[in-house]
Amino acid sequence: MIKVKCSLCNKKAVIELKYANKKLCEKHFTLFYEKRVRRTIVKNSMLRRKDKVAVGVSGGKDSLVLLYLLHKMRYNVEAVLIDEGIKGYRDKTIPYVEKLCKELNIPLHVFSFKEEYGKTLNETVKKRKRPACSYCGVFRRSLLNKAARRINADKLAIGHNLDDETQMILMNFTRSELLRLARAGPVVGIVEDDRFVQRIKPLRECSEKENVLYALLTGIKYSDVECPYAGEAFRSTVRECLNMMEEKHPGTKLGILHSFDKLLPILKEHFQEVGEVNACKVCGEPTSGEICKSCQMKKEIT
Ligand SMILES: [Zn+2]
Ligand SMILES: [Zn+2]
Structure with missing residues (x-):
């Protein structure tokens, strides 16, 4: 069997990146990957050296790779984990987070739905009117923001990868949810407000496959247990469609992401008028x- 050689040296290639027309060995892939993340951070002015960064971690590959890498790049990071109280899922992923934080000596802060909202997600869904993910998404987002604020973080980094991003773009585009798109992007938020900790996505140009390989090569152990509530049908269709296009036309996903980035300033300007921020009459x-x-949804489940 002929071994496939790295495009840059004589070693054996571990991955073929068709979109970049490259085959890379362990060392060159690691360098390529890290350089791209660094470029994403710089290009989008995501971080300043003095920033304290809260990293939202779940125990899956993306968030743990992000934590590891920002720590390796010598940013001041602390991990925040949201425990939704999903039996058979969250309890299985937490140990992976604890292990990595211990190894790298990174502080870990756990915030739970039970403590914040009085109910775990398992308890919430018993009285639900909507799909579990609707509650979870809203509660998680709000709690991550609170968590980042409570630990005095300047930024909140989340592990969204290229696949998550392009799925989100295509889903919102298909549903004509342009306001949602205007609120997305590399640095999230339509308005600047002290109460919102800026959300950044340093891995948005890295595919799921690349994150898996990076985790493997750096020895990061992660959980691959799937959330029992996951599996929105429309997302699966979009995922399959994108994977098929990428396979036949390498570079499709990055193309979609870059087109979206070019449209973003126009979208943001268009939706400016809805940017006003008030304090919630219930929780502030x-x-x-x-x-x-979150308060509207909390009311639905009590
Ligand atoms: Zn090489
Ligand atoms: Zn509220």
């Missing part, structure tokens, strides 16, 4: 209306 958290989404 920032919201565009009178009562924040």
Whole structure:
């Protein structure tokens, strides 16, 4: 059997990156990957050296790779984990987070739905009117923001990868949810407000496959247990469609991401008028209306 050689040296290639027309060995892939993340951070002005960064971790590959890498790049990082209280899922992923934080000596802060909202997600879904992910998404987002604020973080880094990003773009585009798109992007938020900790996505140009390989090569152990509530049908369709296009036309995903980035300033400008921020009348958290989404949902389940 002929071994496939790295495009840059004589070693054996571990991955073929068709979109970049490269085959790379362990060392050159690691360098390529880290350089791209560094470039994403710089290009989008995501971080300043003095920033304290809260990293939202779940125990999956993306968030642990992000934590590891920002720590390796010598940023001041602390991990925040949201425990939704999903039996058979969250309890299985937490040990992976604890292990990596211990190894790298990174402080870990755990915030739970039970403590914040009085109910675990398992308890919430018993009285639900909507899909579990609707509650979870809103509660998680709000709690991550609070968590980052409570530990005095300047930024909140989340592990969204290229696949997550392009799925989100295509889903919102298909549903004509342009306001949602305007609120997305490499640095998230339509308005600047002290109560919102800026969310950044340093891995948005790295595919899921590349994150898996990077975790493997650096020895990061992660959980691959899937959330039992996951599996939105529309997302699966979009994922399959994108994977097929990428396979036949390498570079499709990065192309979609870059086109979106070019449209973003126009979208943001267009939706400017909805950028006003009030304090929620119930909890005081920032919201565009009178009562924040989490408080509305909390009311539904009590
Ligand atoms: Zn090489
Ligand atoms: Zn509220």
